[in-house]
Amino acid sequence: MGMTAVWKTKGEQGLEVKEAEVPKPKDDEVLIKVKATSICGTDLHIYRWDEWAANRIGKNIPYIFGHEVSGEIVEMGKSVKGLNAGDHVSAETHISCGYCFQCKTGNEHICENVKILGVDTNGTFAEYLTLPYRNAWVNDKKIPHGLASMQEPIGNAVHTVFDGEVAGKVVTVTGMGPIGVCAVGLCKAAGAEKLIAVGRHANRLAFAKEFGADVLINGKEEGVDVKKEIMDATDGKGSDVFLEMAGSPSSFNTGIETLRPGGRASILGVFSKPFEVDVTGIVFKAAKVNGINGRKMFDSWYKTKSFLGSGRIPFERLITHKFRLSEIEKGFDVLMKREGMKVVLEP
Ligand SMILES: [Zn+2]
Ligand SMILES: [Zn+2]
Numbered sequence: 087m088g089m090t091a092v093w094k095t096k097g098e099q100g101l102e103v104k105e106a107e108v109p110k111p112k113d114d115e116v117l118i119k120v121k122a123t124s125i126c127g128t129d130l131h132i133y134r135w136d137e138w139a140a141n142r143i144g145k146n147i148p149y150i151f152g153h154e155v156s157g158e159i160v161e162m163g164k165s166v167k168g169l170n171a172g173d174h175v176s177a178e179t180h181i182s183c184g185y186c187f188q189c190k191t192g193n194e195h196i197c198e199n200v201k202i203l204g205v206d207t208n209g210t211f212a213e214y215l216t217l218p219y220r221n222a223w224v225n226d227k228k229i230p231h232g233l234a235s236m237q238e239p240i241g242n243a244v245h246t247v248f249d250g251e252v253a254g255k256v257v258t259v260t261g262m263g264p265i266g267v268c269a270v271g272l273c274k275a276a277g278a279e280k281l282i283a284v285g286r287h288a289n290r291l292a293f294a295k296e297f298g299a300d301v302l303i304n305g306k307e308e309g310v311d312v313k314k315e316i317m318d319a320t321d322g323k324g325s326d327v328f329l330e331m332a333g334s335p336s337s338f339n340t341g342i343e344t345l346r347p348g349g350r351a352s353i354l355g356v357f358s359k360p361f362e363v364d365v366t367g368i369v370f371k372a373a374k375v376n377g378i379n380g381r382k383m384f385d386s387w388y389k390t391k392s393f394l395g396s397g398r399i400p401f402e403r404l405i406t407h408k409f410r411l412s413e414i415e416k417g418f419d420v421l422m423k424r425e426g427m428k429v430v431l432e433p
Contacts, residue, residue, distance in 0.1 A: 090433065092211035092414050095148040099134050103412050106150060109208065109216045116169060116219050117161035118177075122231035123210040124154040124405075125417050125429045126239060127263065132205075133418050138358070143205060152211030153179045153204030156225060156234035166219040174229075175222040176237050177210065178387065179203040180380045184220075195245075195380040211414065213433045223387050229394060232430040233402050236264070240401060241381035241390045242354055243268035246329055248389065249352040249376055253277035258316055258325040259299075260341055261332025261355055262290040264404050264427050267297050269329050271399035274298030278327075282319050284312055284337065287424055296403065305337075316344040325349060335361035347371045354378045404428045 091106035111117045131139045132151050143149075159173045169175070182189050182197035189197050203209055203217070225234045243265045257278045259269050262285030270283055274297065283294035286306040295302055301319045305312045316325065324346035330338050333355030342363070345351055351373060368375060381387060393399055406426040409416050410433070417429035 089213035090412060091150045091213070092152065092411065093148050094132060094143070094151050097135060097140060097144060097147065101133060101151075101414065101418075103414065106212060108214045111161055111163045111216045113163040113165045114218055114220075115163045115216045116159045116166055116175070116222055118155070118157040118175060118215050118217055118222070119160045120155055120157040120210055120213055120215065120411075120433050121174075122156045122235040123152050123411070123431050123433075124232070124235045124239075125152075125414075125421060125431070126154050128153070128205065129211075130418065130421055134422075136358075146206065150208040150212050150215075151204045152209040153177065153202070154235045154238045155210035155215070156231040156237075157215075159222070160214075162219070169219055169222060169224065173222075174225040174227050174231070174234065175217075176225055176234050177203055177215075177217050178221045178223055178381065178383055179238055180383065181207065181218055181221055182383070194383040211411065211431070213411070223384065226391070226395065230402070231432075232405050232408065233394065235430060236401060236404070236428060237387070237390050237394070238381070239265050240268050240394070241386040242378070243272055243331075244389045244393070245381050245386045246331070246352045246354045246378045247272045247276065249378060250327065250350040250374070252327060254279050255326035256280045256282070256320050256323075257327040257329065258282040258284065258341060258344065259294075259329045259331060260284040260337035261330065261334070262287065262294050263331065265354065266329075266331040267293045267404065267427070268399070268401065269331060270294050270299050271297035271401070272393065275393065275396075275398045280319070282316055282325065284316070284332075284340075290424070290427070293404065293427060296400065313340050313344055316340070320344070320346075327352075330355045333357050339363065342368060342371075342373065342375070345371065345373050347373075349373055351375045352378050405430050408432065
């Protein structure tokens with residue numbers, strides 16, 4: 087049986103929409119009929135085919151990309167447990183080995199043999215995909231598929247925000263993409279005292295406001311000194327918590343400089359190349375600087391589920407565009423121009 091799928095076939099910008107065989111689930115896999123799949127920043131790197139994509143994925147093409155999904159289980163391998171045909175599921179994208187040190191000590195998200203769905207394996211920009219059953223996360227059927235497909239990035243925000251305490255804290259978040267805006271919403275819902283959102287696009291900062299940011303700083307605006315604005319907003323004390331989601335060296339350094347002594351910085355942003363950091367400043371400040379990778383499996387998913395179910399954060403507002411899967415290029419176009427937040431595709 088054939089299906090429509092979105093392929094990366096060449097090592098250059100672009101994609102190809104063409105037929106693929108519907109995959110057969112192995113014994114420990116489920117076959118998922120895709121109902122919604124959303125476009126992520128990672129997909130943008132793959133679409134554009136930048137240095138990271140060429141180095142990381144060059145050897146995998148041709149392959150089907152995409153990794154954020156919500157769909158329905160239509161077939162199951164014979165050793166699958168705890169799932170049923172008809173279940174609505176999303177995918178934890180870190181496919182771990184289950185036997186390395188990290189996997190055996192509760193840190194599957196940083197498995198040393200990890201394979202990433204839609205990066206190392208065929209992904210979700212298709213009518214069907216196969217997934218190891220342990221990576222299938224069962225959704226409440228009341229949650230719309232478009233929203234459910236966003237749990238993977240929301241889970242990144244959950245992991246970063248709850249890497250430490252936020253209740254009663256002054257939190258600065260840099261990078262107002264969908265994950266940064268979700269982080270703002272989560273901090274608000276979790277009782278942060280004051281939320282400072284730093285971005286570079288007025289339309290995206292407007293979302294941060296809607297999600298509960300108290301102070302908006304547009305670093306691209308003329309004459310704006312981000313460091314001074316953060317210090318002013320914190321009465322000269324600095325933030326208790328700094329969440330870096332921009333992947334920008336200047337955001338990182340400004341966030342660290344404006345962190346109060348003993349504060350916590352959690353870094354989710356990915357930086358395109360190494361850069362200079364004042365480590366002595368971090369040492370004397372006794373700051374905690376933590377890298378964040380993926381989602382805690384599956385602690386971040388349980389938390390995400392409860393926030394989704396609570397209706398306290400307007401996550402659905404982030405879906406600014408919906409297209410058919412075959413019109414995926416329109417989605418990339420919108421995101422390349424920074425006109426949208428989250429683009430959801432339906433087969
Ligand atoms: Zn993603
Ligand atoms: Zn492992």
